[in-house]
Amino acid sequence: MTNNKKNKLALTGGYAVAYALRQIEPDVMPIYPITPQTPIIETYAKFVADGEVMTEMIEVESEHSAMSAAIGASAAGARTATATSSQGLAYMHEMLYIASGMRLPILMVVAARALSAPLSIHGDHSDVMGSRDAGWVQIFCENPQEVYDKTIIGMKLAERVGLPVMVIMDGFNTSHSVENLEILDAKLVKKFIGEYLPEHSLLDIENPVTYGPVALQESYFEFKIDQEEAMAKVAEEYLKISREYEKISGRKYGFFEEYRLEDAEKVLVLIGSVAGTAKDAVDELRKKGEKVGLIKIELFRQFPFAKIANALKNAKEIIVMDRAQSIGSHPPLYSEIMVGLRDRSDMKISSIIYGLGGRDVFKKQFENILEGKFDNKYLI
Amino acid sequence: MKYHKDTMEFIFFARGGQGAKTAAEIIAQAAVAEGNFVQTFPNFGPERSGAPTKTYLRISDKAIRTKEPVIDPDVVVVLDDTLLSSQKVTEGLDKNEALIINSTKHSHEIRNTIRFDGKIHAVDANGISMEVVGQLRPNTVILGKIIKVTEIVKLESILEEFRKIFEEKIGKENCEKNILAIEKAYDSI
Structure with missing residues (x-):
């Protein structure tokens, strides 16, 4: 670039x-x-x-x-x-x-x-x-x-x-x-x-319609x-x-961005601004020969279940990072990924919640997660 | 001072209302105009007038992806020397890196109050701005010193961005006074 x-x-x-x-x-x-x-x-x-x-x-x-x-x-x-x-x-x-x-x-x-x-x-x-x-x-x-x-x-x-x-x-x-x-x-x-030419509209009095009856x-x-x-x-x-x-524009977007996923065994799945910091951590570990990668979800609704499952077909371990909770259940992105990968009993899928209320997240923390040195539900 | 990494990272320490964010953004705009990649954001604490603030700035010839706060700065800028007693301004700063301070004190006096082996660049930005502009504008004046020390962008690029942002807002005469003050800080020893 x-x-x-x-x-x-x-x-x-x-x-x-x-x-x-x-x-x-x-x-x-x-x-x-x-x-x-x-x-x-x-x-x-x-x-x-x-x-x-x-x-x-x-x-x-x-x-x-x-x-x-x-x-x-x-x-x-x-x-x-x-x-x-x-x-x-x-x-x-x-x-x-x-x-x-x-x-x-x-x-x-x-x-x-x-x-x-x-x-x-x-x-x-x-x-x-x-x-x-x-x-x-x-x-x-x-x-x-x-x-x-x-x-x-x-x-x-x-x-x-x-x-x-x-x-x-x-x-x-x-x-x-x-x-x-x-x-x-x-x-x-x-x-x-x-x-913008709406198919129906309230102001189109030649073709009257009702909204919300x-x-x-x-x-x-x-x-x-x-x-x-x-x-x-x-x-x-x-x-x-x-x-x-x-x-x-020359800029490509899809359902999600795959980063160094080709032969990745351990994959972070996350959403939003934290992806850049996580990509830097992935690069750091790739230098050490670790087979790690990342998926950044872009389209959350409609959720692209099959495409994600396919992208993760060679992965052995998934860590799903949520910046929200679903108190009383599992966090939202983790739940979606679990559903998408429900046939993959061979795969280890874990959940980490990070960044609530603006808590800073550092590259070193992602490195620790990817190296298996982090074992907590919350990145605090 | 030359790059020793891909990205040059700054932390600005100031008090709410002193305009550290504006200073960082002027440098960022100038760096973009010269073809670089930039990122600048404040440490999003409670923003109160007079409270200590931190602003981060990254400049690189490569796209910047990280969003983490700067923890290993190459340059620290302090807009208010009363912060030296309460803020750990030299944290992560090595002896070959730079500390730039708006202060009437000499560098060796400042060195006596903080632990830092690297080069301390003191500039009386308050004094210069009062003398040349007639108003307290340390945030823009200190730009001259930052550019002199870091050589991160050309002085002309800073002046051009300054004119672009401020000429309409504060008028041509006032704008040129500020420019003169920036140049004076650039030339100060």
Whole structure:
């Protein structure tokens, strides 16, 4: 990789999202500020104030209202985006199901953060993992570049599959870290996203439709089955759109990133910003001749079970790293991996929880884990 | 001072409101303009005016993947010498690495108060900024000293980035005064 001198930028993840949104230029953006999402919306508010975008930014009084307004706007036929974190996402919770149940292609960027109590403004995946069954597509990002790219990919995916999409970056670790960023030409992004022509909309009075009516015992169930069928097409469409995006950007994304997996016997499976530090640890051990590798999950909903099982077919030991708990059960990613590898009784699969409430993680810790020198459920 | 690793790593010690983050970002932008890879982020503690803060900066000719806080810095910058008594500023700093301090004290005086065998570069950034700019701006003034000591980017690149970020915000005259102060810190012994 070389530093492409024609795009000399160093920006935070938050700014990268605002930049991508500026190029997408949604029709409506209902928004309520919360740390560490705030840099996204204050930057975007400046673009609106400076007349650089025509987006109607609706400053609502809560996240519940932000998602409600997003649902209204999207049902009316507007290209709609928003952003939140932590308590904000939790406060939206009931509206998340309405957005997905109505099959509205809303894009929401989440700067993932811990949940209270006790109060923490720092990063972990508790908030977004709490929304994993809400019927939203969930795409995770490692760094500002990925957030920029996947914000663009996510908008197109939402409109292609008719489901809401959550693009997730780690609060602070990514949202507030300044890193090199290559941005695309605005015209190229506009062309890639295309014009949004909703199949149905409330404002299409020639073809009247109803959104969110009551569904009684004889029909509710079918609606929910349809929703699962819509989600079942997400992985394939995500891959198609990622390939189209690769053509204009040169950057390749998939369901997950495989790092030095070819002959790896011991493999870390993880999500998000910590992947870079872990890759450095993998390199360190590879120098010593250890057969270690890594998988970084990018698409969490729809979860690519078969593809992951196939990628891990030669592995002997898997360590799944979660940045969230499921108190009373196993942590979320570990549970998915266990299901995906349920036929592999020959394989040792262990779980480690790390980074709750913004706890720092160091390369040395990953080295210890990969060398079998760490034997604890929590990386503390 | 020359690279001894792929990546040059900095820690800035300051107090909330002194602008360490801005200083690190100006260096980062200049380094990107020169074709390098960068990463800078604050230690995400509670951000209160006057409370001790840490800001990390990495510059490399290769892509930077790690997200861990800097634990083995090549350069430590201290924007406020009252932090020397409460913060372990020389932790991880070897004798061939650099400590740059905004202080009216001489290097040998500072050496008496901390354990450090390496080179101490003291610069009166407060004094220079008051004299040249007429305002307390140690964070931008100290950039001159950092560039002189580390040679991590060209002085012109820093000045160019400074103008790009601040000329519109603070006006051309004020901006040029700051530039003069950065140059003065660069030339100071």
